[in-house]
Amino acid sequence: xxxxxxxxxxxxxxxxxxxxxxxxxxxxxxxxxxxxxxxxxxxxxxxxxxxxxxxxxxxxxxxxxxxxxxxxxxxxxxxxxxxxxxxxxxxxxxxxxxxxxxxxxxxxxxxxxxxxxxxxxxxxxxxxxxxxxxxxxxxxxxxxxxxxxxxxxxxxxxxxxxxxxx
Amino acid sequence: xxxxxxxxxxxxxxxxxxxxxxxxxxxxxxxxxxxxxxxxxxxxxxxxxxxxxxxxxxxxxxxxxxxxxxxxxxxxxxxxxxxxxxxxxxxxxxxxxxxxxxxxxxxxxxxxxxxxxxxxxxxxxxxxxxxxxxxxxxxxxxxxxxxxxxxxxxxxxxxxxxxxxxxxxxxxxxxxxxxxxxxxxxxxxxxxxxxxxxxxxxxxxxxxxxxxxxxxxxxxxxxxxxxxxxxxxxxxxxxxxxxxxxxxxxxxxxxxxxxxxxxxxxxxxxxxxxxxxxxxxxxxxxxxxxxxxxxxxxxxxxxxxxxxxxxxxxxxxxxxxxxxxxxxxxxxxxxxxxxxxxxxxxxxxxxxxxxxxxxxxx
Numbered sequence: 001x002x003x004x005x006x007x008x009x010x011x012x013x014x015x016x017x018x019x020x021x022x023x024x025x026x027x028x029x030x031x032x033x034x035x036x037x038x039x040x041x042x043x044x045x046x047x048x049x050x051x052x053x054x055x056x057x058x059x060x061x062x063x064x065x066x067x068x069x070x071x072x073x074x075x076x077x078x079x080x081x082x083x084x085x086x087x088x089x090x091x092x093x094x095x096x097x098x099x100x101x102x103x104x105x106x107x108x109x110x111x112x113x114x115x116x117x118x119x120x121x122x123x124x125x126x127x128x129x130x131x132x133x134x135x136x137x138x139x140x141x142x143x144x145x146x147x148x149x150x151x152x153x154x155x156x157x158x159x160x161x162x163x164x165x166x
Numbered sequence: 167x168x169x170x171x172x173x174x175x176x177x178x179x180x181x182x183x184x185x186x187x188x189x190x191x192x193x194x195x196x197x198x199x200x201x202x203x204x205x206x207x208x209x210x211x212x213x214x215x216x217x218x219x220x221x222x223x224x225x226x227x228x229x230x231x232x233x234x235x236x237x238x239x240x241x242x243x244x245x246x247x248x249x250x251x252x253x254x255x256x257x258x259x260x261x262x263x264x265x266x267x268x269x270x271x272x273x274x275x276x277x278x279x280x281x282x283x284x285x286x287x288x289x290x291x292x293x294x295x296x297x298x299x300x301x302x303x304x305x306x307x308x309x310x311x312x313x314x315x316x317x318x319x320x321x322x323x324x325x326x327x328x329x330x331x332x333x334x335x336x337x338x339x340x341x342x343x344x345x346x347x348x349x350x351x352x353x354x355x356x357x358x359x360x361x362x363x364x365x366x367x368x369x370x371x372x373x374x375x376x377x378x379x380x381x382x383x384x385x386x387x388x389x390x391x392x393x394x395x396x397x398x399x400x401x402x403x404x405x406x407x408x409x410x411x412x413x414x415x416x417x418x419x420x421x422x423x424x425x426x427x428x429x430x431x432x433x434x435x436x437x438x439x440x441x442x443x444x445x446x447x448x449x450x451x452x453x454x455x456x457x458x459x460x461x462x463x464x465x466x467x468x469x470x471x472x473x474x475x476x477x478x479x480x481x482x483x484x485x486x487x488x489x490x491x492x493x494x495x496x497x498x499x500x501x502x503x504x505x506x507x508x509x510x511x512x513x514x515x516x517x518x519x520x521x522x523x524x525x526x527x528x
Contacts, residue, residue, distance in 0.1 A: 005385055006385070007385055007386045007389050008214065008268075008283070008384075008386050009282065009283065010282075010283040010284045010285055010287065010290070011214060011287065011289050011290060011293075011384065011386040011387070012386050012389070012390060013284055014284070014286075014290040014293055014294075015293060015386060015387055015390045016390065018293045018294060018296075018297045019358075019362070019390065019391075019394070021297060022297045022300050022301065022358060022362065023354070023355065023358045025301055025305070026300065026301070026304050026354065026357070026358050026361075027354030027355070027358065029304075029305060029308055030301075030304035030305060030307070030308050031304070031332060031336075031353065031354050031357045031358075032354070033307075033308035033311050033312075034304075034307055034308065034311065034328070034329055034332050035332070035333075035336060035353070037311045037314065037316065038329065038333060040316035041316045041320065043316070044316040044317060
């Protein structure tokens with residue numbers, strides 16, 4: 001029998017050892033490394049595709065969102081402008097009112113003061129006139145009263161006037 | 167670009183060498199008194215041996231001596247194989263190589279007796295060359311991945327090729343035939359078997375030293391691989407698998423008085439790995455035998471007449487190149503077939519229990 005046809009103990013023995021060696025080493029350090037890496041790469045690619053798709057969707061959303069935001073901003077802007085205009089008008093109106101009131105008050109005060117001043121000066125004038133007239137009257141009297149009869153007559157006349165006027 | 171062209175020429179050259187080299191080695195041997203004994207040549211090339219014969223040049227044998235390690239009745243012996251050539255009558259320390267290439271001794275009655283032989287023979291050396299090559303190839307690939315992250319580019323060149331090869335077996339053979347829960351457990355074994363057989367087959371096609379031994383064409387190797395598959399199938403077989411063997415889902419009269427189907431099924435447990443063993447062995451041995459026979463055609467025809475030799479030889483060379491290319495295909499195919507059948511047997515042993523017909527129709 002040729003030897004390749006009969007299982008040979010020596011070769012079987014070495015085959016056992018060789019195969020176990022190669023199997024143990026490759027099963028531990030060879031194939032799992034390759035397969036693990038390929039699986040991980042596959043997962044990574046899948047994830048990348050997924051995230052790319054999501055990003056695209058997000059981008060579309062962002063576009064819509066930004067448009068919406070722009071619109072809102074524009075609305076808000078016009079609202080603010082309107083409000084600002086209203087406020088401005090209000091402030092101006094109020095200021096005007098206040099100014100008018102103040103002006104009126106000042107004018108009133110001035111008027112009153114003027115009146116008071118006038119009365120005061122009038123009174124002074126009157127007093128002066130009275131004093132002057134008294135002085136004049138005094139001088140006139142002092143001159144005229146040097147004649148007794150005339151004096152008596154004048155006094156009487158005056159007294160008469162007084163009593164009559166009463 | 168340049169590298170590609172060089173690679174192409176290298177490959178072509180290699181194929182050419184594959185075709186031509188057997189010629190060279192055959193040319194100088196097997197000629198006893200000018201006649202070529204084809205059968206002997208084929209046997210010599212396919213058999214295991216205690217030396218690695220390269221060529222015979224002008225009557226001097228050029229071969230790589232290999233260590234002989236045997237345990238005979240006189241204890242352990244370890245020496246290099248060229249001692250047999252040097253020794254008188256080829257007997258060294260009471261040991262000699264018989265006509266089948268096995269180391270024997272004479273017992274007290276003078277009868278031939280085999281000794282326990284753990285020698286590093288041609289096949290064993292080839293085996294270790296395959297082991298080292300496998301380890302170098304795959305540990306190199308694994309090392310390449312060590313400093314890479316999943317984010318980095320996929321490998322190119324050799325590592326990329328090996329990755330593709332591994333994934334082909336992993337995805338198209340193992341994942342397809344074994345169910346989801348179990349394929350990860352069996353994948354390392356099946357991948358190892360595939361690449362082991364493939365490399366053995368390919369190295370067997372190289373006619374000179376680092377290859378050329380008829381490893382997968384030696385029944386010991388295929389026997390071992392078949393036993394491994396058989397053990398894996400039966401040790402890890404599910405309950406349903408064993409029930410299917412001893413109590414298959416067939417009419418009762420096929421199994422009760424005479425357990426006809428159980429017996430057939432039980433034989434199947436052994437015939438399946440047996441078929442695996444014979445298929446691989448016969449294919450590879452056949453390939454080697456045909457390639458060498460075709461080479462011998464050249465010499466036999468030249469012996470008949472120069473005219474016949476000159477006309478037949480070119481045809482023979484073309485046929486040899488064709489055979490070698492075919493053998494490359496066979497090398498892959500047989501590794502693939504062995505792996506896929508092992509995988510299928512393992513997958514079948516892990517099938518979930520089949521649902522009764524009634525439930526399925528529902």
